[in-house]
Amino acid sequence: xxxxxxxxxAVARGAYEASVHFASAYPGTPSTEILENIATYKEIIAExxxxxxxxxxxxxxxxxxxxxxxxxxxxxxxxxxxxxxxTFSYTGVNGGSVVxxxxxxxxxxxxxxxxxxxxxxHAKIPMLEPSNxxxxxxxxxxxxxxxEEYNSVVLFRMTTRICHSKSIVELGERQEISPKPxxxxxxxxxxxxxxxxxxxxxxxxxxNRLQEYTExxxxxxxxxxxxxxGVIASGMSVEFAxxxxxxxxxxxxxGFTNPLPKNLIQEFCDNHETVYIIEENDPYIExxxxxxxxEVIGKDLFPYTGEMTPDVIKRCVLSQQVEELEVPQDLIVxxxxxxxxxxxxxxxxxxxxxxxxKIIVAGDIGCYSLAVxxxxxxxxxxxxxGAAYSTAHGAQRIIxxxxxxxxxxxxxxxxxxxxxxxxxxxxxxxxNGGNTINxxxxxxxxxxxxxxxxxxxxxxxxGGDAAIGxxxxxxxxxxxxxxxxxxxxxxxxxxxxxxxxxxxxxxSVIITNWPCVLKKHYKDEDFEMYQDMWKTKDYVIEExxxxxxxxxxxxxxSLIFNPETKKTSIDPYTCVGCxxxxxxxxxxxxQKEGYHE
Amino acid sequence: xxxxxxxxxxxxxxxxxxxxxxxxALIHEGYDVKMSEIHGMSQRGGSVSSEIRFGDKVHSPVxxxxxxxxxxxxxxxxxxxxxxxxxxxxxxxxxxxxxNSMVTLTGKVPYxxxxxxxxxxxxxxxxxxxxxxxxxxxxAKVMNIIMLGALIKQLxxxxxxxxxxxxxxxxxKYHELNKIAFQQGLQL
Numbered sequence: 001x002x003x004x005x006x007x008x009x010a011v012a013r014g015a016y017e018a019s020v021h022f023a024s025a026y027p028g029t030p031s032t033e034i035l036e037n038i039a040t041y042k043e044i045i046a047e048x049x050x051x052x053x054x055x056x057x058x059x060x061x062x063x064x065x066x067x068x069x070x071x072x073x074x075x076x077x078x079x080x081x082x083x084x085x086x087t088f089s090y091t092g093v094n095g096g097s098v099v100x101x102x103x104x105x106x107x108x109x110x111x112x113x114x115x116x117x118x119x120x121x122h123a124k125i126p127m128l129e130p131s132n133x134x135x136x137x138x139x140x141x142x143x144x145x146x147x148e149e150y151n152s153v154v155l156f157r158m159t160t161r162i163c164h165s166k167s168i169v170e171l172g173e174r175q176e177i178s179p180k181p182x183x184x185x186x187x188x189x190x191x192x193x194x195x196x197x198x199x200x201x202x203x204x205x206x207x208n209r210l211q212e213y214t215e216x217x218x219x220x221x222x223x224x225x226x227x228x229x230g231v232i233a234s235g236m237s238v239e240f241a242x243x244x245x246x247x248x249x250x251x252x253x254x255g256f257t258n259p260l261p262k263n264l265i266q267e268f269c270d271n272h273e274t275v276y277i278i279e280e281n282d283p284y285i286e287x288x289x290x291x292x293x294x295e296v297i298g299k300d301l302f303p304y305t306g307e308m309t310p311d312v313i314k315r316c317v318l319s320q321q322v323e324e325l326e327v328p329q330d331l332i333v334x335x336x337x338x339x340x341x342x343x344x345x346x347x348x349x350x351x352x353x354x355x356x357x358k359i360i361v362a363g364d365i366g367c368y369s370l371a372v373x374x375x376x377x378x379x380x381x382x383x384x385x386g387a388a389y390s391t392a393h394g395a396q397r398i399i400x401x402x403x404x405x406x407x408x409x410x411x412x413x414x415x416x417x418x419x420x421x422x423x424x425x426x427x428x429x430x431x432n433g434g435n436t437i438n439x440x441x442x443x444x445x446x447x448x449x450x451x452x453x454x455x456x457x458x459x460x461x462x463g464g465d466a467a468i469g470x471x472x473x474x475x476x477x478x479x480x481x482x483x484x485x486x487x488x489x490x491x492x493x494x495x496x497x498x499x500x501x502x503x504x505x506x507x508s509v510i511i512t513n514w515p516c517v518l519k520k521h522y523k524d525e526d527f528e529m530y531q532d533m534w535k536t537k538d539y540v541i542e543e544x545x546x547x548x549x550x551x552x553x554x555x556x557x558s559l560i561f562n563p564e565t566k567k568t569s570i571d572p573y574t575c576v577g578c579x580x581x582x583x584x585x586x587x588x589x590x591q592k593e594g595y596h597e
Numbered sequence: 598x599x600x601x602x603x604x605x606x607x608x609x610x611x612x613x614x615x616x617x618x619x620x621x622a623l624i625h626e627g628y629d630v631k632m633s634e635i636h637g638m639s640q641r642g643g644s645v646s647s648e649i650r651f652g653d654k655v656h657s658p659v660x661x662x663x664x665x666x667x668x669x670x671x672x673x674x675x676x677x678x679x680x681x682x683x684x685x686x687x688x689x690x691x692x693x694x695x696x697n698s699m700v701t702l703t704g705k706v707p708y709x710x711x712x713x714x715x716x717x718x719x720x721x722x723x724x725x726x727x728x729x730x731x732x733x734x735x736x737a738k739v740m741n742i743i744m745l746g747a748l749i750k751q752l753x754x755x756x757x758x759x760x761x762x763x764x765x766x767x768x769x770k771y772h773e774l775n776k777i778a779f780q781q782g783l784q785l
Contacts (some may be wrong), residue, residue, distance in 0.1 A: 004624045004632070132631075165658035166632035168624060243657035311661040324663035324681040325719060331677040331709045335607065335698035337643040374699055552703050557642050560697060561704035573737065 005169045007162035010133040011072075011100060012037030013169065014140025019177035020044050021067035021095065024055035026420065027449040028074030029109045030163035031102035035072060036452075039461045043174075048453060048461045050419040051385070052077035056084045056099060063097040063153075064189055066180035068144050072100035075116050076384060080421070082119070085153070087191050089123045090199035092151035092206075094180055096144035100156045102163050105280035106306045111365065111384065113305060115281035120155045120258035124203050126210055127155040127258035128219065129235040133167040139219065139255065141172070150206050150213070155258070159280065161236040161307065211259050219255030220264055226250075230272035232265065232285055232296070237278045237308045244313035249276075260288050269294035276301070276317060278308050336373050341558040342534060342576035343367070344488045344514035345441050349376045350554050350580065351494040352410065358502070360395065364388035364413035364422070367447040367516075371412070375555045379412075386421025388413045392436045393429040400435075408502060412439045416446035416454040419469060423478070430479045430507045437501040438480075438509045440471055441488075443516040444526075451518050459521050475509045488512035491583045517576055536577030537593045540569050544589035551581040551590065599652025601660040602748070605679045606671030607696045608643045611741030614766060615669075616647040619745060621762035623651045631658035642698075644675060669748050671727075671741060672696045673712045680716070688721045690747050692740065694728040723751060723785075730781055739771075739778035746782015755783065 005013065008031070015023060015038055023046045025035040039046040049055035052073040062069035073081060078101045085099060101116040120127035128143055130136040136158065143154045187195050214220060225247045233241050234254040241251065252268040254260065269275050269289065277286040277298040286298030301316050302308060314320040339346050349371045352361070363369060363379035364387060372379040383391060392411035399405050413422050418440050429436055446452040453459040455469040475483045482504055486493050494512070501508040515526065517534055527533070547566035551559055558575040561568050570581070570590070582590040602619070606612040613634055620632045634647035648660045662681050668689045670676030676691040683689060691713065701708045716722040725747050731740040742763070749759060763775045 002624070004620050004630060161633060161658060164634055166620060166630070167655075167658065168630060239656045239658070307659075309659050309661065310657050314661075322661055322663040323685065325683060325685065327677055327680045328715065331712050331715060332674060333698060333700045333706050333709060335642070335644045335674070335678075336700075337608075338699045340642070375703070549704070555699070557697075557699060557702060560702055563704045563707060 001171045003169050003171060004166050005133045005137070006033065006164055006166050007130065007133050007136040007158055008033040008164070009037050010136040010169050011140045011156070011158070012041070013171065014137040015044065015070055016041045017137070017172050017174050018096075018141045018144040019068055019175050020070055020144070021179055022059065022062035022069040023047070023071070024049045024058045025072045026050065026052050026055055026077060027446055027452040028077050028102075029449055030104060030160040031072045031074045031077070031100065031158075032449045032452065033163070034100060034102075035461065046461055050455055051421055052081040053084060056081040056088070059097060059099075060084060060088050060091075063093045063095045065094070065182045067095040068097070068177065068179075069095060070098040070100065073102070074110065075101055075103040075114050076110060076112065078116050078119055080385070085119070086123050088153045089125050090191060090196055090203055091189050092199070092202065093147055093153060094182065096147035097153045098140070098143045098147060098156050099153055100158060103157060103159045103281070105159055108160060111382065113281060115284060116155070117157055117257060117284045118282065120157070123155070124207055125152050125155050125258065126150060126256070127157055129157045129255055129257050130162055131235055131238045131253070131255070132162070133165075133169045135255065136162060137169050137172070142219075150210055151202075152206055157235070157257075159236055207259060211262070214256050214259050214261040215263050217256040217261070220261050221253055222264070222268060223251040223253060228273040230268055230275045231278055232268065232275060232289070233278040234285065235280070237280055240308050240310050241278050241313055244310035245317065254285065257285070260285060262292060265289050266292050266294065269296065278302060278313060280308050281305070337370060338373065338557055339367070339370055339555060340517055341556055341574045342517040342578040344443050344512060344516070344578070345371070346554055346556060347491055347578070347580045348439070348441065348488040348494055348512050349378065350584070351491055351498060353378050354495075356498075358407050359410050360399075360407050362388045362392035362395065362409055362411040364411075364417050366414040366417050367443075368412055368414060368441050369448075375553055385417050386413070386425050388417075389422060389425035389429055389436065389438050392438070393425075393432070393434045396434060396436050409436045410439060411436055412441060414447065415440060415442040415444065415456045415471060418471065419455045423474065426475065426480070426509070427478050434507050435505050436507060437498075438507065440509065440511045442471055442511050442513045443519070444513075445516045445519045447516045447518070451516065451520055453521070457521075458523055463521055471511055475511075480507055480509050482506060482508040483511065484509075485511040485513050488514050489578045489580055491580065532577070532595070534576040535595050537572055537575045537596065538570055538577055538579060538582050538590050539572070539593050540567070541589050541591060542567055544587050546587055546589075548586065550586055551584050554580050554584055556581055599650060599655055600666045600752075601648065601650045601664055602667045602669065603646060603648045603660055603665040603679060603682050604669045604671070605644070605646040605675040607675065608645050610645070610671045610696075611738060612645045612671055613647055615741040615745045616649060618742075618759060618762045618766050619748070620649055621765055622757040622759050623649070625758055625761065626756075629653060629655045631655045633658035644678060646679060667748060667751060669744055671744060674698075674709060676716060677709070677712050680720070683720055686721075688723065688751055689716055690723045690725060690744065690751060691716060692727045692744055693724050694740070723747060725782070725785060727782070731778065734774060734778055734781070736774060739774055742775050742778040743782040746779045747785050750783050750785060
């Protein structure tokens with residue numbers, strides 16, 4: 001049967017066909033939909049983990065116990081999971097195990113552009129790189145065979161264009177594989193120095209054996225059109241190169257890429273007068289080819305950043321410029337992503353930004369990163385998940401050394417980020433007697449990646465009932481004495497609470513608790529707790545509106561200012577009645593409309 | 598033979614759904630189809646684009662600038678934003694509808710004027726008042742399916758089983774409404 005699938009759907013299907021027993025992940029673009037799709041196969045135990053390290057550690061346990069297991073993450077997630085990965089390389093597997101890294105050439109929604117193929121070399125593990133959805137599925141099935149045959153976790157490297165592009169997949173049969181028996185292997189699984197030194201030699205032997213495998217792997221092959229010009233590429237770059245250059249060149253297509261096939265590359269280079277190496281991000285294949293003494297053309301010609309799309313290749317190889325229509329720039333204004341109408345973060349940032357010169361805001365990864373944009377412009381740095389509290393603590397330490405600077409650090413992160421690694425950072429602050437103001441913007445969901453559930457939402461990946469992590473109780477258990485939970489849509493309360501925290505010289509935590517407007521699942525208690533949630537609308541009484549634009553400072557996209565009439569109106573289709581603008585209006589021109597079902 | 602279609606709009610307008618429906622119908626027709634989208638930071642209110650390439654054999658899932666046969670824009674300014682993707686002899690199908698961005702909402706910068714006339718002057722353009730039509734059908738959200746109907750007519754692909762694809766991707770409750778919307782788009 002043929003089906004149109006994204007790469008993410010296809011690897012999930014591959015996991016199903018390979019009889020995977022356990023899968024775990026933390027959501028992150030472009031990898032999120034892998035676990036969401038795996039969760040639709042009832043044969044697989046699929047879980048959201050609070051972070052990538054935890055996900056991989058659960059997967060390692062599942063493998064040791066005999067199950068086929070996989071963890072998926074975005075590229076930066078592998079930095080978090082790197083610690084267990086490197087030792088998992090030494091211990092080897094029992095049930096086959098795969099780590100999927102979804103890299104992002106071009107950084108469409110990530111804080112950096114890193115090439116995780118380097119992790120395969122660094123951790124000394126085999127790697128596969130699919131070029132389209134069919135390969136994503138087929139390679140996934142094979143990855144588990146390679147993992148078990150060579151006793152190693154396999155790195156499965158995808159990129160945004162593989163994850164989020166759709167192509168046709170011929171589905172296969174599911175293999176029914178039961179978990180292997182668990183056997184105590186103290187000498188192997190307990191990675192103390194005596195054992196690790198033994199394992200280290202096994203790793204070297206394994207990579208030597210894989211050096212033979214890679215030369216004959218079905219995933220590495222040449223496509224000949226009788227040309228003197230050759231292209232070596234892996235992943236999506238293969239498809240881009242075929243589109244741009246078609247049958248005018250020969251190809252060495254690499255799908256199994258750690259270790260790289262020495263003889264295949266050498267032979268291909270010997271047989272062609274000119275060889276281009278087309279790859280996204282780092283010169284991973286190029287550097288290897290050069291160490292073999294091959295003369296190849298790579299990053300000297302191709303850009304070192306972004307995607308190697310056909311236009312890039314045509315420009316670099318054929319010096320072809322694409323003819324395109326010019327668009328007058330006055331026809332376009334930017335459309336930056338913004339907080340949604342009714343986003344509970346808006347009220348908090350409005351009050352935080354109001355005439356407060358004595359603060360520095362440390363940011364984190366999530367929807368609230370949007371506070372960096374208009375009209376807030378109030379996030380002074382953003383590093384990685386969970387870093388807001390710890391970076392703020394370090395910064396506050398230095399600010400406090402200065403006699404002429406009495407600014408306070410306000411660190412913001414979301415509920416999912418708090419569970420991810422924020423807890424550790426807050427513990428650091430409280431342990432070291434810090435005095436930062438730590439805000440948890442708890443919208444009851446992992447918002448930015450598309451409303452995935454988390455340990456605070458009360459639901460599992462499949463929407464089943466789950467225990468709810470009590471954020472306020474966790475903060476108190478960490479030792480925070482000053483914790484307040486507030487409704488961020490109540491501006492007077494937000495203001496009073498920020499003032500309360502500013503007056504303290506000890507660690508404080510402000511939890512703003514109100515659900516994301518896009519949240520899908522609710523419990524009955526929620527409807528009691530969050531009364532009139534999204535059930536009303538606000539409207540402008542035109543006669544009272546003076547056109548002062550004060551309400552626009554809330555940054556709500558439902559508010560529209562008409563420059564001709566000099567009045568503001570509220571889009572009734574998008575307003576969800578959070579009332580933040582009504583509280584800001586100095587003329588009582590914004591009123592609440594009745595209850596909507 | 599291969600054709601490239603780019604669909605653009607604002608987050609929440611149903612761009613991706615329309616793309617999925619069309620892809621499904623094309624694959625049922627036996628084409629090699631590739632589809633691509635970039636999402637992540639444009640959950641709501643951001644600029645969204647997705648693309649379909651189909652033919653006997655398709656390699657790249659992305660359309661190069663200057664290579665789209667048809668640009669379907671669900672919003673005026675988004676048509677202008679992605680106009681450099683269209684071939685010189687390509688067609689733009691544009692929804693006569695404006696969605697403010699954060700920049701224009703505040704009144705600091707006006708929503709650009711003259712987009713439709715610029716389009717008409719430079720490329721073959723089909724203007725569809727899909728927003729009003731959808732409103733008359735009682736649900737502004739089916740605007741995307743009306744636009745899809747207009748695209749199918751433009752392509753001359755009336756033989757595609759779009760209604761079947763709608764059944765696969767839309768909740769049963771909305772099947773009938775979407776079918777009507779598609780037929781209205783087809784008759785434009």
